[in-house]
Amino acid sequence: MTEKFRIDDQTMALRVAKEFKDGDVVNLGIGVPTLASNFIPGDREVIFHAENGVLGYGNICTAGEGSYDLLNAGGQPVEPRPGMSILDHAESFCVIRGGWLDWTVLGGLQVSEKGDLANWMVPEKKIGTIGGAMDLAFGAKKVIVVMPHNTKNGGYKIVKECTYPITGFRCVDLVVTDIAVIEVTPEGMVLKEVAPTWTPEEVQQLTEPRLIIAPDLHEIELA
Amino acid sequence: MAINKIVASVEEAVADVHDGAVILVGGFGNIWNAPSYLLTAISKLPVKNLTVVSNSGGFGIEIWGGVFGVHEHDVEVLHRTKQCTKHIVSAPTNPLVVNTLETRYRAGEVEVEMCAQGTLAERVRAGRAGLGGILTPTGVGIPEIQRDKPVIEIDDRKYLVEKAIKGDFALIRAHKADRWGNLVYKGTSRTFNATMAGAARVTIAEVDEIVELGELDPEAIVTPGIYVNRVVLRQ
Structure with a gap:
């Protein structure tokens, strides 16, 4: 197993945040995805949605600040922002299912070549948590999955077919990992960006399906 | 009073x-x-x-x-x-x-x-609203969720029947x-x-x-x- 440099959680979140344009409505799932709300330039108006019932919240508060009556999906206090609105849970999922989300960003256990997502249960555990992920996978216009490229043991997480219980079929559009950015297309998975020092061949070795190398393949874009 | x-x-x-x-x-x-x-x-x-x-x-x-x-x-x-x-x-x-x-x-x-979270919210809302249940696309084809629930097709999209709570x-x-x-x-x-x-x-x-x-x-x-x-x- 290679012990090469891999980008950290904050940097993955920074890369994810680059996708969002002015006016986009974006749901962030628990874990690394929630970090993305901190990486929007001040002049860009992205409307963040948290499944627990808020639209248009601001940055994650620094430790010890903020209110426990204004939380993101991961339970972190977030800053209020002009234009923010509060929703009860049924309304919050009208936003999710009703097609109002331009993006959702979710964590993943496995993503298949066709864009199937598995992220709610490790089969051996016999019980897992669906939370909002299934509605998000079925409802959002575009799904970004952010996750380590491989399991702790070096196994594949980007696979030909998911072997874990499915959260959503053919729903994933973009995968951001600690070594690569991969787009899911009807022709297959396209390797668009690699982390510094990584070659496409090295990324392919750690990826089960065959990757199509983008003609403009480049180092991961952070600026 | x-x-x-x-x-x-x-x-x-x-x-x-x-x-x-x-x-x-x-x-x-x-x-x-x-x-x-x-x-x-x-x-x-x-x-x-x-x-x-x-x-x-x-x-x-x-x-x-x-x-x-x-x-x-x-x-x-x-x-x-x-x-x-x-x-x-x-x-x-x-x-x-x-x-x-x-x-x-x-x-x-x-x-x-x-129960998927949005389905749970809507089943509960339906309970309050006097509905017998809801139709949701979430979970169609997912064995752990679909189980033996009826599937209804409306305008080419499939929906699960989920009972009100x-x-x-x-x-x-x-x-x-x-x-x-x-x-x-x-x-x-x-x-x-x-x-x-x-x-x-x-x-x-x-x-x-x-x-x-x-x-x-x-x-x-x-x-x-x-x-x-x-x-x-x-x-």
């Missing part, structure tokens, strides 16, 4: 909870939006075989006390007492701790009905109430609290503050008082 839904204590508020009751528990999973006083009061009652409906399976008082200094019970307490024998839930487990529900599930002590009791955490039972919430503490209020035969709200009738702005009231049977101060 004037309408007065205010009761003197949480013990009085839950006194008629009975064996086999279906109990909706508001909140998202965080202690700050959990009806923790009502949960604690029920945990002291000699009632069993409860079906609990909630978003989270709970973390446990040790987590909230140890990490945040909030020494209150969440829904986990109904597993600690083994009163809950069936849980309809979207997030039974969590990455922080192997909770009591997870341990009991492995021991075969509790039945878990997995109506409880015997709904436990709600709100910010302010008046004697009619009108409720306002605070920020993201609205969550499943406002969704579940009215989706049970008896809705009980624990609140930070009780104000005079007329003080709550009608434009700001989220839960109309007719959905609420009892109001009790968190004390």
Whole structure:
């Protein structure tokens, strides 16, 4: 197993945040995805949605600040922002299912070549948590999955077919990992960006399906 | 007779909870939006075989006390007492701790009905709205969710039939109430609290503050008082 440099959680979140344009409505799932709300330039108006019932919240508060009556999906206090609105849970999922989300960003256990997502249960555990992920996978216009490229043991997480219980079929559009950015297309998975020092061949070795190398393949874009 | 839904204590508020009751528990999973006083009061009652409906399976008082200094019970307490024998839930487990529900599930002590979060919210809303169920695309083709539910096709899209949920009791955490039972919430503490209020035969709200009738702005009231049977101060 290679012990090469891999980008950290904050940097993955920074890369994810680059996708969002002015006016986009974006749901962030628990874990690394929630970090993305901190990486929007001040002049860009992205409307963040948290499944627990808020639209248009601001940055994650620094430790010890903020209110426990204004939380993101991961339970972190977030800053209020002009234009923010509060929703009860049924309304919050009208936003999710009703097609109002331009993006959702979710964590993943496995993503298949066709864009199937598995992220709610490790089969051996016999019980897992669906939370909002299934509605998000079925409802959002575009799904970004952010996750380590491989399991702790070096196994594949980007696979030909998911072997874990499915959260959503053919729903994933973009995968951001600690070594690569991969787009899911009807022709297959396209390797668009690699982390510094990584070659496409090295990324392919750690990826089960065959990757199509983008003609403009480049180092991961952070600026 | 004037309408007065205010009761003197949480013990009085839950006194008629009975064996086999279906109990909706508001909140998202965080202690700050959990009806923790009502949960604690029920945990002291000699009632069993409860079906609990909630978003989270709970973390446990040790987590909230140890990490945040909030020494209150969440829904986990109904597993600690083994009163809950069936849980309809979207997030039974969590990455922080192997909770009591997870341990009991492995021991075969509790039945878990997995429900996607939006489906849970809408099934509860349907219960309040007098609907028999809902049609949702979420979970179509997912074996653990679809199970033997009917699938209906409308305009080329497939939907699962998911039954409405109506409880015997709904436990709600709100910010302010008046004697009619009108409720306002605070920020993201609205969550499943406002969704579940009215989706049970008896809705009980624990609140930070009780104000005079007329003080709550009608434009700001989220839960109309007719959905609420009892109001009790968190004390």
